[in-house]
Amino acid sequence: MMASPDDLKFQEFEEATDLLSADPGASTLSMSGTSSTAPASATGDIKLDMSDNEEGQEESSELLGGEKRTSAFWTFEYYQSFFNVDTMQVLDRVKGSVMPLPGRNFVRHTLRSSPDLYGPFWICVTLVFSVAISGNLSTFLRSMGDSQYHYRPQFHRVMIAAVVIFMYAWLVPLGVWGFLTWRQREERQQSGYSFLETVCVYGYSLFIYIPTSVLWILPFEWLQWLLIVVAMVISGSVLVLTFWPVVRDDTKVTAFGTVATILVLHALLAIGCKMYFFQTATHTITPEPVPTRSLNHTTVILTTKSH
Amino acid sequence: MAEVDESSKPMFAGLSDVSISTDIPVEGEINVPVGTSSQDDEYSTLDEPVKDTILRDLTAVGKKFVHVMYPKKSSALLRDWDLWGPLLLCVTLALMLQGGSVDSKEDEGPQFAEVFVIIWFGSVIITLNSKLLGGTISFFQSLCVLGYCIMPLTVAMIVCRLVLLGGSGKVSFIIRLLVVTASFSWSTFASTAFLADSQPTNRKALVVYPVFLFYFVIGWMILTFSQST
Numbered sequence: 001m002m003a004s005p006d007d008l009k010f011q012e013f014e015e016a017t018d019l020l021s022a023d024p025g026a027s028t029l030s031m032s033g034t035s036s037t038a039p040a041s042a043t044g045d046i047k048l049d050m051s052d053n054e055e056g057q058e059e060s061s062e063l064l065g066g067e068k069r070t071s072a073f074w075t076f077e078y079y080q081s082f083f084n085v086d087t088m089q090v091l092d093r094v095k096g097s098v099m100p101l102p103g104r105n106f107v108r109h110t111l112r113s114s115p116d117l118y119g120p121f122w123i124c125v126t127l128v129f130s131v132a133i134s135g136n137l138s139t140f141l142r143s144m145g146d147s148q149y150h151y152r153p154q155f156h157r158v159m160i161a162a163v164v165i166f167m168y169a170w171l172v173p174l175g176v177w178g179f180l181t182w183r184q185r186e187e188r189q190q191s192g193y194s195f196l197e198t199v200c201v202y203g204y205s206l207f208i209y210i211p212t213s214v215l216w217i218l219p220f221e222w223l224q225w226l227l228i229v230v231a232m233v234i235s236g237s238v239l240v241l242t243f244w245p246v247v248r249d250d251t252k253v254t255a256f257g258t259v260a261t262i263l264v265l266h267a268l269l270a271i272g273c274k275m276y277f278f279q280t281a282t283h284t285i286t287p288e289p290v291p292t293r294s295l296n297h298t299t300v301i302l303t304t305k306s307h
Numbered sequence: 308m309a310e311v312d313e314s315s316k317p318m319f320a321g322l323s324d325v326s327i328s329t330d331i332p333v334e335g336e337i338n339v340p341v342g343t344s345s346q347d348d349e350y351s352t353l354d355e356p357v358k359d360t361i362l363r364d365l366t367a368v369g370k371k372f373v374h375v376m377y378p379k380k381s382s383a384l385l386r387d388w389d390l391w392g393p394l395l396l397c398v399t400l401a402l403m404l405q406g407g408s409v410d411s412k413e414d415e416g417p418q419f420a421e422v423f424v425i426i427w428f429g430s431v432i433i434t435l436n437s438k439l440l441g442g443t444i445s446f447f448q449s450l451c452v453l454g455y456c457i458m459p460l461t462v463a464m465i466v467c468r469l470v471l472l473g474g475s476g477k478v479s480f481i482i483r484l485l486v487v488t489a490s491f492s493w494s495t496f497a498s499t500a501f502l503a504d505s506q507p508t509n510r511k512a513l514v515v516y517p518v519f520l521f522y523f524v525i526g527w528m529i530l531t532f533s534q535s536t
Binding site for chain 2: 076079080082083085086087088090118122125126129133136155
């Protein structure tokens with residue numbers, strides 16, 4: 001009996017904070033997730049709403065990655081918090097990655113500091129299969145008139161595509177995040193992204209390559225290069241718009257160097273995929289790895305996988 | 308008190324009841340102490356003939372195949388899950404898919420191990436995905452459903468191999484394309500009928516898409532199977 005007035009008071013305090021922080025946000029957070037984690041996600045969502053202000057509380061929410069992880073990393077609920085998205089949210093994020101507008105930071109605006117792992121993971125998987133299957137189809141279509149050509153499924157390409165794309169989508173964000181965090185500590189800057197947000201941005205930025213790889217089946221060289229340019233402009237601008245506000249306070253060399261490195265790696269992935277999986281008709285169909293002049297970090301993997 | 312006496316006595320207590328009729332006040336039925344299995348509480352499955360045991364499992368597997376052929380929203384597939392059916396289908400499919408087109412060592416089709424790994428690994432990942440998104444279905448139930456719904460694709464594989472026996476021209480390709488497309492849509496539809504109920508409404512598409520991708524990849528492997536002549 002003595003406990004109940006205290007409980008009521010505590011709950012009212014929480015509800016009041018909910019109302020206060022929900023007002024300025026007007027964000028599309030679904031707080032009606034799972035009832036078992038409702039208190040935890042409620043406090044997490046409060047932090048997300050307050051991160052709309054650019055000063056002050058942003059630092060604490062940034063250090064926590066914008067979302068409070070209430071479980072230990074060996075419990076299932078910890079990983080469940082990474083998949084707390086609805087269909088409409090995923091579709092919105094995909095749309096945001098395909099149509100980058102200047103001034104719209106992908107992390108701040110579209111993710112609203114609640115990154116998920118569903119999008120990056122399944123976009124990578126889809127990209128692996130779309131690149132391998134489209135490559136196979138394009139090889140088949142090119143050589144259809146050749147009477148000696150016998151169709152080959154070329155299944156080992158799926159494994160190579162998987163290794164390359166997953167390593168790009170997870171190791172490059174790790175490097176970028178590590179570098180940015182190190183610079184942020186050195187220069188005492190306020191803003192920065194968590195590792196999860198970096199992975200999320202990279203994952204969603206790869207989405208544009210899926211329709212591009214399907215369109216690469218059409219055997220027109222000029223069309224393929226045009227598609228590469230368009231795709232790189234779109235996904236590159238998503239990345240630039242995300243990372244430029246973070247590095248622009250740094251020294252000019254570091255800022256431009258970081259952005260240039262990001263863009264170059266992205267370009268290497270696109271060009272490497274095109275050259276390896278969609279060989280032109282003048283080459284003979286030989287399962288050799290990509291010519292070493294264009295890739296430096298993926299040739300090691302390719303040569304070990306090519307036997 | 309009588310029950311305590313009965314359960315603490317060994318199984319031979321029933322024999323003593325038969326030989327000495329009235330001196331020992333043992334009343335009631337003496338059952339074999341049932342440990343954990345609650346389903347077979349009338350008799351112990353140790354005593355039945357082997358044929359019954361095997362037939363019971365085969366009947367259960369067969370019933371689930373029928374459920375996949377005519378997917379209705381019944382919970383029988385989910386409640387009595389088993390992994391025999393998926394194993395059988397996976398091994399059959401992998402055996403039939405392996406080693407197509409062996410012109411050069413690197414351009415051949417998927418090997419047995421690759422197909423096996425893709426099917427099981429893919430099922431595990433889809434199950435994890437569905438559970439992480441907040442699904443109420445259990446891990447093995449989901450594996451069971453995904454495995455059983457490969458059956459239309461296995462049937463398509465058999466049909467494709469028969470069609471390939473007749474030649475591998477354009478007509479056979481179109482037939483195979485139609486058969487594989489029909490069976491892959493059937494598989495996706497059947498598994499969605501079982502899995503979609505366990506998800507909250509605003510995440511159904513997020514769960515259905517990986518299933519679609521999974522069966523699409525298997526369908527692709529079936530369609531591109533070409534025999535080395």
